[in-house]
Amino acid sequence: MSWIVIAIIIAVVVALIIILSKGKSADEIDYPYRKLDALFTPAERSFLGVLMQVVGNDAQVFGKVRVADVLATKKGMSASDRQKAFNKISSKHFDFILCSKKDLSVLCAIELNDSSHNSKKRKNRDVFLEGACKAAGVPLVQVAAQATYNLNDIRKSISSFLPSLQLSKVQPAIKEETTEPTLPSDNKTCPKCSAIMVKKVAKKGKNIGSEFWSCSSFPKCKHIEPING
Numbered sequence: 001m002s003w004i005v006i007a008i009i010i011a012v013v014v015a016l017i018i019i020l021s022k023g024k025s026a027d028e029i030d031y032p033y034r035k036l037d038a039l040f041t042p043a044e045r046s047f048l049g050v051l052m053q054v055v056g057n058d059a060q061v062f063g064k065v066r067v068a069d070v071l072a073t074k075k076g077m078s079a080s081d082r083q084k085a086f087n088k089i090s091s092k093h094f095d096f097i098l099c100s101k102k103d104l105s106v107l108c109a110i111e112l113n114d115s116s117h118n119s120k121k122r123k124n125r126d127v128f129l130e131g132a133c134k135a136a137g138v139p140l141v142q143v144a145a146q147a148t149y150n151l152n153d154i155r156k157s158i159s160s161f162l163p164s165l166q167l168s169k170v171q172p173a174i175k176e177e178t179t180e181p182t183l184p185s186d187n188k189t190c191p192k193c194s195a196i197m198v199k200k201v202a203k204k205g206k207n208i209g210s211e212f213w214s215c216s217s218f219p220k221c222k223h224i225e226p227i228n229g
Contacts, residue, residue, distance in 0.1 A: 049191020050149045058164045059098045067092040071136045108161040114145035190215040192223045
């Protein structure tokens with residue numbers, strides 16, 4: 001069999017495959033995807049709950065925002081340089097973005113740093129992101145992932161970007177102390193595990209006599225919050 005005949009046969013087979021594939025319905029096409037369990041990891045969800053408490057109505061919080069939706073390449077670059085610069089940010093994302101409620105302009109970006117940031121690859125990524133944000137004039141706040149957070153510390157780290165935050169009204173952070181529980185709240189739930197929050201009174205320490213919210217699933221969940229009077 002000559003090469004010409006073989007080439008003709010191959011061309012016919014390829015044409016048939018293309019025709020048959022175009023005739024498939026959407027249900028017949030193989031989409032190799034699955035739904036993820038949640039948009040945020042447990043650590044990210046925990047911090048998001050704290051961040052939303054701190055920000056309140058002063059800003060809008062967005063999560064999992066693509067870096068390329070916040071930063072853009074500079075004008076005047078060649079097409080190839082622009083594409084290279086874009087490729088460096090196209091697959092990266094910020095953990096959280098704070099935006100003005102008035103016009104959704106970006107106030108600052110927030111990175112929640114857990115143990116994964118200790119790897120060499122992640123460190124290189126963090127250094128690049130810091131440099132890119134600095135060059136673009138986007139404030140980048142680094143927050144270490146923790147089991148519990150001090151609301152005062154979170155407020156201080158972002159207060160310069162949200163002048164409306166009133167630091168003078170911040171309640172002292174409450175440590176774990178011997179307490180007596182009262183009745184649970186009817187509508188307040190824990191931002192970490194969604195269990196009902198209960199009011200407790202500190203029996204010792206510098207906050208003795210002060211009321212605070214505590215997760216009803218303690219000690220499994222140790223989330224606590226000050227009660228702003």
